[in-house]
Amino acid sequence: MGKTDLIIIGGGAAGLMAGCAAGELGLKALVVERKHKPGRKLLLCGNARCNLTTNISENRMLQMFVDPVGRFLEPAIRGFTPSMLQRWFAAGGLRTVVKAGNKVYPHTERASDVLNLFTDRLRDKNVSIACSSTVQAVEKTRAGFRVTTGNFEVEGRYVLVATGGISYPKTGSVGDGQEWAKKMGHSVKPYRPGLVGFEVDPKVLKRREGKIHGMVMVDILSGDKKIAETRGVFEIEKWGIGGTAITDASRIMARRNLKGCTLRVRFENGSVEEIKPLRTRPIKEAMVTIGGVALAEIDCRNMESKKCHGLYFSGEVLDIDGPTGGYNLQAAFSTARLAVADIGKRCGKGGFKSLEKTAKRRMRK
Numbered sequence: 001m002g003k004t005d006l007i008i009i010g011g012g013a014a015g016l017m018a019g020c021a022a023g024e025l026g027l028k029a030l031v032v033e034r035k036h037k038p039g040r041k042l043l044l045c046g047n048a049r050c051n052l053t054t055n056i057s058e059n060r061m062l063q064m065f066v067d068p069v070g071r072f073l074e075p076a077i078r079g080f081t082p083s084m085l086q087r088w089f090a091a092g093g094l095r096t097v098v099k100a101g102n103k104v105y106p107h108t109e110r111a112s113d114v115l116n117l118f119t120d121r122l123r124d125k126n127v128s129i130a131c132s133s134t135v136q137a138v139e140k141t142r143a144g145f146r147v148t149t150g151n152f153e154v155e156g157r158y159v160l161v162a163t164g165g166i167s168y169p170k171t172g173s174v175g176d177g178q179e180w181a182k183k184m185g186h187s188v189k190p191y192r193p194g195l196v197g198f199e200v201d202p203k204v205l206k207r208r209e210g211k212i213h214g215m216v217m218v219d220i221l222s223g224d225k226k227i228a229e230t231r232g233v234f235e236i237e238k239w240g241i242g243g244t245a246i247t248d249a250s251r252i253m254a255r256r257n258l259k260g261c262t263l264r265v266r267f268e269n270g271s272v273e274e275i276k277p278l279r280t281r282p283i284k285e286a287m288v289t290i291g292g293v294a295l296a297e298i299d300c301r302n303m304e305s306k307k308c309h310g311l312y313f314s315g316e317v318l319d320i321d322g323p324t325g326g327y328n329l330q331a332a333f334s335t336a337r338l339a340v341a342d343i344g345k346r347c348g349k350g351g352f353k354s355l356e357k358t359a360k361r362r363m364r365k
């Protein structure tokens with residue numbers, strides 16, 4: 001049985017960033033991933049182009065997350081801002097570009113390049129990743145934690161759970177982290193699909209079929225009252241309506257537990273249609289899971305559990321979600337770095353400052 005400073009469970013966006021951050025600080029760390037390759041969901045991001053973040057100030061970004069999520073994420077996002085994220089990728093050799101709507105992508109617009117950067121960096125920083133290894137149990141020991149997979153056991157002083165939500169389960173995120181959290185005394189907020197399409201009356205689909213819709217504005221109406229508005233693409237699917245304007249609306253409705261809303265869609269050509277969603281598509285098709293480990297039980301200043309000393313959480317395993325546009329990856333990356341920074345301090349390592357300086361120098365070239 002091996003021993004290490006930090007065991008990171010999950011090799012998705014949060015786990016890969018955490019592994020790199022641990023390597024930067026010189027921590028002895030291991031990433032454990034259940035799929036045969038890491039970053040399965042990362043590869044799907046932004047239609048395989050990987051919308052890494054949004055190029056806006058951290059204040060604006062926190063507003064867009066909406067409280068209580070925005071409030072919870074404040075230390076993480078301020079510690080690793082959208083512009084720091086872009087500098088981090090540039091320092092690793094992958095420049096970013098800002099596209100329409102302030103969306104930030106790798107300049108190659110290939111998610112595979114993002115994943116390669118992570119795995120190369122893990123290798124260069126001597127952080128191992130054990131793939132095809134499903135963690136079955138996480139137990140507290142006197143010295144830290146014992147993590148058991150089907151193939152091996154490993155002990156670590158600290159554990160970071162980065163196992164994701166429950167959407168797109170084929171990518172490996174099936175809710176295991178939330179189950180361990182429950183066993184360790186945490187509550188888990190109920191799951192709802194976020195960023196997903198709606199099934200609607202087939203008559204709506206017939207009316208709209210074959211038309212080009214482009215950008216639309218959507219008002220979310222509860223009775224006569226406008227609750228919120230979204231803006232983006234509107235698409236007609238076989239089963240209903242989708243596109244970013246609609247999926248963003250689905251997230252707002254789920255987050256606020258709004259039922260029976262009407263969507264007033266304002267098209268570019270001036271026409272307006274009110275659509276009553278029948279139901280959302282299933283959570284396995286959602287881009288983000290709403291619900292997860294309760295935020296009140298996690299210290300937002302370092303991502304450590306308030307219930308179990310030395311146990312940390314990052315990314316979508318927590319009850320956090322953001323709109324489309326790179327917010328969810330930013331949250332995964334920022335929460336991962338905040339957790340590792342704290343673990344680094346406890347293990348007597350310095351902060352990330354030198355990396356930031358290197359990144360700034362490389363940006364100037």
Ligand SMILES: Cc1cc2nc3c(=O)[nH]c(=O)nc-3n(C[C@H](O)[C@H](O)[C@H](O)COP(=O)(O)OP(=O)(O)OC[C@H]3O[C@@H](n4cnc5c(N)ncnc54)[C@H](O)[C@@H]3O)c2cc1C
Pocket residue numbers: 009010011012013014015032033034035038039040041042044045046047050051052053133134135136162163164165167168171172173174175176177286287288314315316317325326327328329330332
């Ligand atoms: C189609 C699609 C497109 C998206 N596009 C974007 C986008 O462009 N921009 C954006 O910001 N967000 C996007 N998102 C959302 C974003 O991908 C997620 O919010 C983000 O990946 C969450 O990162 P995570 O590390 O928390 O979880 P995940 O990326 O889901 O990673 C969790 C990892 O943990 C592993 N794991 C789970 N259980 C175990 C276990 N028992 N043992 C070991 N390993 C385990 C899983 O196999 C997985 O690799 C998209 C999502 C989808 C589905």
